[in-house]
Amino acid sequence: MFENLSDRLERSFKILKGEGKITEINVAETLKDVRRALLDADVNYKVAKQFTDTVKAKALGMDVLTSVKPGQLMVKIVHDELATLMGGEAVDVQISGNPAIILMSGLQGSGKTTFSGKLANLMKNKRSKKPLLVAGDVYRPAAIEQLKVLGEQIQVPVYTEEGNKNPVQIAQNAIKQARQDGNDLVIIDTAGRLAIDEQMMQEIKAIKDAVNPQEILFVVDSMTGQDAVNTAKEFNDRLDFTGVVLTKLDGDTRGGAALSIRTVVNKPIKFVGTGEKMEALDVFHPARMADRILGM
Amino acid sequence: AGKSKVGDEILDDLEEVLITSDVGVETTLRIIERIEKRVSRDKYVNTSELKSMLREEIAALLTENNIEDVPEFTIATDKKPYVIMVVGVNGVGKTTTIGKLAYQFKKAGNSVYLGAADTFRAAAVEQLVIWGERVGVPVIKQKMGSDPASVAFDTLSSAKANNADVVIIDTAGRLHNKINLMNELSKIKKVMEKVIPGAPHEVLLVLDGSTGQNAFEQAKQFTAATEVNALAITKLDGTAKGGVVIGISDQFKTPVKYIGLGEGIEDLQIFRRKEFVDSLFGDE
Numbered sequence A: 001m002f003e004n005l006s007d008r009l010e011r012s013f014k015i016l017k018g019e020g021k022i023t024e025i026n027v028a029e030t031l032k033d034v035r036r037a038l039l040d041a042d043v044n045y046k047v048a049k050q051f052t053d054t055v056k057a058k059a060l061g062m063d064v065l066t067s068v069k070p071g072q073l074m075v076k077i078v079h080d081e082l083a084t085l086m087g088g089e090a091v092d093v094q095i096s097g098n099p100a101i102i103l104m105s106g107l108q109g110s111g112k113t114t115f116s117g118k119l120a121n122l123m124k125n126k127r128s129k130k131p132l133l134v135a136g137d138v139y140r141p142a143a144i145e146q147l148k149v150l151g152e153q154i155q156v157p158v159y160t161e162e163g164n165k166n167p168v169q170i171a172q173n174a175i176k177q178a179r180q181d182g183n184d185l186v187i188i189d190t191a192g193r194l195a196i197d198e199q200m201m202q203e204i205k206a207i208k209d210a211v212n213p214q215e216i217l218f219v220v221d222s223m224t225g226q227d228a229v230n231t232a233k234e235f236n237d238r239l240d241f242t243g244v245v246l247t248k249l250d251g252d253t254r255g256g257a258a259l260s261i262r263t264v265v266n267k268p269i270k271f272v273g274t275g276e277k278m279e280a281l282d283v284f285h286p287a288r289m290a291d292r293i294l295g296m
Numbered sequence B: 001a002g003k004s005k006v007g008d009e010i011l012d013d014l015e016e017v018l019i020t021s022d023v024g025v026e027t028t029l030r031i032i033e034r035i036e037k038r039v040s041r042d043k044y045v046n047t048s049e050l051k052s053m054l055r056e057e058i059a060a061l062l063t064e065n066n067i068e069d070v071p072e073f074t075i076a077t078d079k080k081p082y083v084i085m086v087v088g089v090n091g092v093g094k095t096t097t098i099g100k101l102a103y104q105f106k107k108a109g110n111s112v113y114l115g116a117a118d119t120f121r122a123a124a125v126e127q128l129v130i131w132g133e134r135v136g137v138p139v140i141k142q143k144m145g146s147d148p149a150s151v152a153f154d155t156l157s158s159a160k161a162n163n164a165d166v167v168i169i170d171t172a173g174r175l176h177n178k179i180n181l182m183n184e185l186s187k188i189k190k191v192m193e194k195v196i197p198g199a200p201h202e203v204l205l206v207l208d209g210s211t212g213q214n215a216f217e218q219a220k221q222f223t224a225a226t227e228v229n230a231l232a233i234t235k236l237d238g239t240a241k242g243g244v245v246i247g248i249s250d251q252f253k254t255p256v257k258y259i260g261l262g263e264g265i266e267d268l269q270i271f272r273r274k275e276f277v278d279s280l281f282g283d284e
C-alpha cells in the first residue's frame, strides 16, 4: 500500500551519503520520512510529531551520522522506540474477584460483543473459569440475541432481561445471579456509544459505579484514524479504564491508533482480535505491532 | 490588504486540519499544492479568500465528474425494481444504513424489499428483521449459515413477482483482504444479474467515518470485487471527520451519496459537498 519505511530511509540516506556530508539537518530530513510513515499508518498528528522529536534526540545521541548503515540504524531506533512505547511489562487481565467483573466499553461497531464472547471462551477453556455473559446493550436491534447466539456457540450462560431498559439494574441483577449459580467471572457487554453522547457516557459510568469492575476494557477498531486519541481520552477520563482491546487486526490496516492511544492514555493493550470466530483472540505483541505500523 | 503568498504558518495550520480530519498525507499535499498554484496566479489573497479557495479545491476533489449532489432520496424510475447491494467491512453500519434507507424510500412512496444475505454473523438476520418491522417492509430470509447468494436470488425473485420498486440486499461484513469472502461477494452479485438484468444497479460501499487511511484499501478491493458505484459514510455524528473519503472519491470517481448521523431511523442524510467540507473546518 505505502512504501516501506526502511526502503524509504535507505534511499534518503543514500542520497545524503552521495553528498558526502551528513549533518544534523540531514537527520531532520529523514525524520520527515519517519513522520510520513507514521501519518500513513494513522498515528495521530500530534503524537507523530512528539515521536519524531524523541527519535531525533536518540538518533543524534547514537551516532547515526557516522554509522556504516545509517538507514538500518535509524529504522532500528524508530522500531525499538515504538515497541517500547507500546509495550512495557505485559499486564494480565484481572480475574481475582469473586465474581471477578469485567466491563466492556467503546464506540459503535468496534467489536465489544464479539470480544465479550471470545474472552468468555478463553477464560473458560484456558483459565478454568465459569463465566457469565451479561447482555447490557438494551438499544441495538438484536444485540441481546447476538450475545445469546455467541453464548450458545461457546457453551457459556448469558444473563438477559428482555424488556428491561436499565443496564445498571441488569448488571446488578446479573451479579446476584452469578453468585447464586457459582459463576466466578461476569463479563458485561454494553451498547456502543460516542464519547460526546453525554447521556450514554453517564450511563456507562453509572454501571461502573454500581458494580465496581476489576477490569474496564476499551474496545477499539484497529482501523480507526486520527480520532482514536479523542475517543480514548474521553472514555478514559470518564471511566479510567484498565486496558485496551484492539480488534480486526486480521485486516491489513497499519494500526497506528495503537500508538496514539497508548501515548495519550498510557493504558496497556491487553488483547487483540484477529477474526470473527470465537477463537480469534491473541495477546498483544508490541514488537509485531511496531513492524506493522512501519509497514515492515 | 492582502498577501500574494501563502505563509508557512497558514500552510502548517492547514496541514494539521487536513491530516487530523483523516484526509491523509498524499491528498493533503495535493490540496496544498493546488492552493499554492492558485495563489501564485490570483496574486492577492487574504485569509478569508484563502479559506474559500480551500473549500473549493476540496469540493472539486469530491468527484469532479459529478457536479451535482444527489437531490433527494430518489431512485431511477426506469429500473424496476431498483436493486441496491450493500457491502463493507465489519461493523461499519451496513445493516443500520439499510434500515434508514428503506425508511426513506418507503416514505417517498416506494414499495421496498430487504434481503438478509448476511447469514453468517450472530443475529444478523434478526437485526435486519427488526429494522424491517420498524420500517414496515418485508424481509426475505433463510436460516443462518445458508448460501447468501441464494437469499439474494430469493429476494430479487420475490420483489420482481410483487412488482416492488426498490430492493436492498444486506451482506455480511468482511475484511477486504480475505479473498474467499470477496469472491463470495462477486458471486452474490452475479446471481442478482440472473434474476434482473442489470442488477444490482447500485453497489453501495459503506465506510465508517472514523476509519483512517485503510478506507482506501477498502474502496479499492470492494470496487475490484463488486464495482462499487456509490459510497455512504457513517457515524459522522461523532468527533471523527471522515476526511479520507475526499481522496477516495477523487481516486475512484465514486460519488458519496449518503451520510449516517446516528443510530435512529431518520439519521441518514443525502451527502452535500459544501456542508461536508464546512464540517471539516468546524465553522459556517
Ligand SMILES: Nc1nc2c(ncn2[C@@H]2O[C@H](COP(=O)(O)OP(=O)(O)OP(=O)(O)O)[C@@H](O)[C@H]2O)c(=O)[nH]1
Residues within 6 Å of the ligand: A106, A107, A108, A109, A110, A111, A112, A113, A114, A115, A137, A140, A143, A190, A191, A192, A193, A247, A248, A249, A250, A251, A272, A273, A274, A275, A276, A280, B090, B091, B121, B173, B175
Ligand atoms: N474480521 C474481524 N471482525 C471482527 C473482529 N471483532 C469483531 N468483528 C466483527 O465486527 C463486527 C462488529 O462486531 P460487534 O461485536 O458486533 O461490535 P460491537 O462493538 O458489539 O457493536 P455495537 O454493539 O453495535 O456497538 C461484527 O461483524 C464482528 O463479527 C475481529 O477481530 N476481526
Ligand SMILES: Nc1nc2c(ncn2[C@@H]2O[C@H](COP(=O)(O)OP(=O)(O)OP(=O)(O)O)[C@@H](O)[C@H]2O)c(=O)[nH]1
Residues within 6 Å of the ligand: A108, A109, A140, A192, A194, B088, B089, B090, B091, B092, B093, B094, B095, B096, B097, B118, B121, B124, B171, B172, B173, B174, B234, B235, B236, B237, B238, B259, B260, B261, B262, B263, B267
Ligand atoms: N453513532 C452512529 N452509530 C451508527 C451509525 N450507523 C450505524 N451505527 C451503529 O454502528 C453499529 C454497527 O452497525 P451495523 O449496522 O450493525 O453495522 P454492519 O456494517 O451491518 O455490521 P456487520 O454486519 O457486523 O459487519 C451499531 O451499533 C449501529 O447502531 C451512525 O451513523 N452513527
Ligand SMILES: [K+]
Residues within 6 Å of the ligand: B235, B236, B237, B238, B239, B240, B241
Ligand atoms: K463529525
Ligand SMILES: [Mg+2]
Residues within 6 Å of the ligand: A112, A113, A114, A137, A140, A143, A189, A190, A191, A192
Ligand atoms: Mg455489541
Ligand SMILES: [Mg+2]
Residues within 6 Å of the ligand: B094, B095, B096, B118, B124, B170, B171, B172, B173
Ligand atoms: Mg450487518
